[in-house]
Amino acid sequence: MEFALSDDQKMFQSSIQAYLADSAPLDLIRTAADGSHDTAAALKAGLLDLGLAHILVPKSHGGLGLGLLDSVLAQEALGGVVAPYDFTALALAITGLRLAGTEQQKTEWFFGLTTGDVEFGVALTEHVGVRENAGVMASSDGLNGKSLFVLNAAAATHFMVCDRAGGLHIVERDAAGLDVNTLDTIDRTRNFGELVFDNTPSIPLGPEGKSGDAADRMVSVGRLLLAADTLGASQSMLDKAVAYAGERKQFNRVIGSFQSVKHLCADMAAQIEPARSLVWHAAYLLDEQSDEASLLICLAKSHLAETGTHIARTATEVHGGMGFTDLLGLHYWFKRIGANRQLLGSPEAVRSEAARLQGWV
Amino acid sequence: MDLRLSEEYEIFRRDVASFLDANQDYAPTPDDRGLKHPKRIAWQKKLIENGLAARTIPAEYGGYGAEPDILKSRIIAEEFARTGLPKGSANQGVSMLVPTLLELGTEAQKQAYIKPTLHGEMIWCQGYSEPGAGSDLASLSTRAHIDGDDYVINGQKIWTSTAKQADMIFCLVRTEPDAKKHHGISYLIFSMDTPGIEVRPLVDMTMMANFNEVFFTDVRVPKSQIVGKAGAGWQVANATLTHERGMLGDPNAAKARLLAIATLMQTETINGERLIDNPGFRDRLVALQAQVYAMQANGLRVMTSKIQGESAGMAGLIVKLLGCELNHELARLAIDAMGEFGLLYGQNTPYLRDFGLWQQRYMYDLGLIIGGGTAQIQKNIIAERGLGMPREPKPAAV
Known part of the structure; x- marks a missing residue:
């Protein structure tokens, strides 16, 4: 019975905090908030070096196989400096892959996520609440409909999209029939978007496209x-x-x-x-x-x-x-x-x- | 983080649970009024015999005599909260005087007072606050001078809970008038039957005389009735004040209250609709539930620090402030949920729910926010000790 962080967890969090204290001063936040992708990209590279993308990836796929408490500590450190880096979107994509992906999908996407070559935007808003009749329908024609307040929309190379039945799909950013629109919000340290689908091709996650819960x-x-x-x-x-x-x-x-x-x-x-x-x-x-x-x-x-x-x-x-x-x-x-x-x-x-x-x- | 209990503790929890299930009929109810109601004393003795009260007090002084085990204490508290049965006495004698005597009392004092106190046969009251010494307790002016083998006490105390029923008092008095204010105080214990003591009930907003004023006129107390050294009473008292503040914010008590309100809101109806079906009430209930769970998790964190022999820091400093406020808010929700029934007040009133406990708590808990270190004093402590903020500069002497 112990309700406390382990020494490893404390060290992990303070190493992220120390990196951010040096690398994410207010000037950088301002530059990134004004829309500089280069600034955000440099910060992202440093955070990936610290292992942020490895936290939730299973050891069998080259990750650290750590848990959500470790992820919480990373996110807390990022929130502390309002870092222009959407770790939440990253963790959600990894969670989706872990729970619904086939072994082949995991191998493919985990690798890209940990190197930083792949970055996911996450379209999950409508699984919680639908406004403006948004929502994504999946059929043999592809994806149709729209999703609002998609996390990490600007930097994403791919999107993980939740359809109205709770099924998960991976969509390439430059897929045919996909419009990515920016939604300017009060919070410029992260970015949010709208995805509009028109018979957009996608890869369903999971065996036979079944994503479970x-x-x-x-x-x-x-x-x-x-x-x-x-x-x-x-x-x-x-x-x-x-x-x-x-x-x-x-x-x-x-x-x-x-x-x-x-x-x-x-x-x-x-x-x-x-x-x-x-x-x-x-x-x-x-x-x-x-x-x-x-x-x-x-x-x-x-x-x-x-x-x-x-x-x-x-x-x-x-x-x-x-x-x-x-x-x-x-x-x-x-x-x-x-x-x-x-x-x-x-x-x-x-x-x-x-x-x-x-x-x- | 590992919140699982080892096999030893799982077995312990099962034993506690089955004891409470088997003995629930012996538990006193709120209708068994009076601190020395035979059912209360019998229940308390039964709990001590089975290690569920006075657990770590040595058996030679009437306790159960177990090794201190913070986790077992917590399991016991959780099981009482789960079953809603009254836990062992936590009156001021048990929670404040006994730890003080164990630490600083003479052997004769320990032998004379601890056992009857634990068993509920000797009731104590606390003589600390005075009309002119509330938050600034160290400025107290009840004085005691030595005459032969006695201290002779004159002055007045206020906010003295259970003074009418009490057999004994532990009392702070000024014995060294020329010393600085924190160094001139002594801690005396004496019988409330001593000539020269007058108790006047101080009726509070609950309309019950929870408190009293106590007047001392030439009260003679043998010098042997001092705990600790003369002039060291402030330190003696402070050891137990910390204890009182922890006690006032018990998260298990808050969880038990939350469950009781959830039950109330699922059983009470208005226009044939359960109260819990009202989205406003439901939202308030869940919002308070989040606070209760937060305080409970915080309690686990503080407990882990204690087990590891470390200071809980800020997580510990905030317990009294937030715990008391939360209990008050819980009572407020219960009363709002009862609506007009929440106005009923009196022992034999028809339609009264839960013995009128919520009405009483709503008022009494406001007293707890003020007493035992006011919320404002708590905030000073949090800001100055916890956040390192500067003290209020002393005003220039007038």
């Missing part, structure tokens, strides 16, 4: 990592608020000595610690394939959305007028937390699902 599992993994990203971003916002309050002087005192400011920071800290424990617990249960995992993931996703939102606005407030400016760049964290809140289910939608899972509906 892989898409459901992908939703769980995605929610967990979005929660972890918010956790990392929230911790950074708190750290920045505490540091700023220790420097900024008004009325001849650092503002951090005023109880009104101090208590805002204490509130944030008090919320983060149990939230961190909840995310770890959810990741552990998913790794253990516990029956309770889906519930814990729903609780973690919705809870981190609320905690993150509270911290994003409070930490901004502690910075006073400066927090509101572009000079400090705090808004990148604010917006990233805001995006994580809505993706793959708003807190209300996810709580409703948690109630269903427990037979309360």
Whole structure:
């Protein structure tokens, strides 16, 4: 019985954090957010060197064969610096392949993912909620329909697409009959797109195109990592608020000595610690394939959305007028937390699902 | 991370569960009122005999005498939470005085007081807060001077729970008026029957006299009734205050309350519709469930730190603040779910649900947010010790 990170896990996370502290300063975030693909590509190469793409790939396919708790630690570090790198999309693609792919598909795609030659965008939004009559139909003619808020759309060489029946497909970026449209969101540290299909050819994942419940599992993994990203971003916002309050002087005192400011920071800290424990617990249960995992993931996703939102606005407030400016760049964290809140289910939608899972509906 | 229990602990859990299942009829209910109700005392003794209360207190002092095992303690707490049965006494005598005596008491004090306290036959009250010394407890002014072999105590305490029923009091008094405020305090224990003590009930918003004011007029207490050295009372008391704060945020208690509300919302109906079918109530329930689960996971993390002999750091500092707030929110949801029935208040009121416990908790838990270190003091501690933020500068002397 041990509820703690192992020494290896702590070391792994701090090596990612150390790399990001050097390689992903705010200037780089700004450049990437302004649309520089070169900047993002350089960062990606460094992160792949650290083994990020190897975490979830099984040892039999040359990966590290680690789990979701390890992935959570990586995502938390990335969220901490609002890194312009969509690790969530990568982890989702690997999860889809692991659960639904044939051995041949795994061998082929895992290799490309770990070298970085292949990068997946992930179209999963409609498996959680359909708006604007979106959704993808698979037939012998190919894929038809559209998918919104596709993760990592701009950098993707391929897309993993979930159809309305939960079947998974791989589509090449330059496939005939595929339009990739950019959806500009508040969060420019990552990119989101719309895929429009018109009899688009695709490779079905799995033997005879049967993906089983892989898409459901992908939703769980995605929610967990979005929660972890918010956790990392929230911790950074708190750290920045505490540091700023220790420097900024008004009325001849650092503002951090005023109880009104101090208590805002204490509130944030008090919320983060149990939230961190909840995310770890959810990741552990998913790794253990516990029956309770889906519930814990729903609780973690919705809870981190609320905690993150509270911290994003409070930490901004502690910075006073400066927090509101572009000079400090705090808004990148604010917006990233805001995006994580809505993706793959708003807190209300996810709580409703948690109630269903427990037979309360 | 490995949350599996080894075989030894799985067996232990099964043993605890089967004991509780077999003995549930002996458990006192909220209707068995009175701290010394025979059913309560019998239940407490039964729990101690079977290692489910006073577990690590040496047998020579009336405990069960097991080696400390944080995991077993937790399993016991979880099984009580699961079954909803009342756990062993956690009154101030058991949770605060006994650990203090074990650590700092004389052998005579241990022999005299620990066993009857554990068995629920000796009730204690805590004489700490004063009208002029709340959050700034060390500024307390109840004084005791030496006269022959006695301390003679004069002054007033407030917020003294169970003072009416208590046999004994553990009390902070100023014995060295010339020392700095933290160094002039002593920790005395004495009988509430001592001449010169007057207890006046302090009725609170629950309309029950949970608290009292206690007045001391020339109360004579033998010098041997001091715990620790004269002037060291602040340190003696502080060891157990930490304990109290941990106790006020028990995540297992919160989980038991959550389950009770979920049951309430599935059984109560309005217009023939279950309360849980109301999306608003359901959303609030799940939102609180997430907080309860977060606190429970946090509790596992704190426990692991303890087992490994490390400080739990921030994860430990926040427990009192968040735990008390969460319990209060849970009670608020239960009352909102009951609607008008949540207004009913009184022992023999028709239509009363769950003995009116939620109504009482909603009010009483607000008291817990304030007591035992107010939420604001907790936030100061989190900010200053946890986040390293600067202390409030001392105002210039006027």
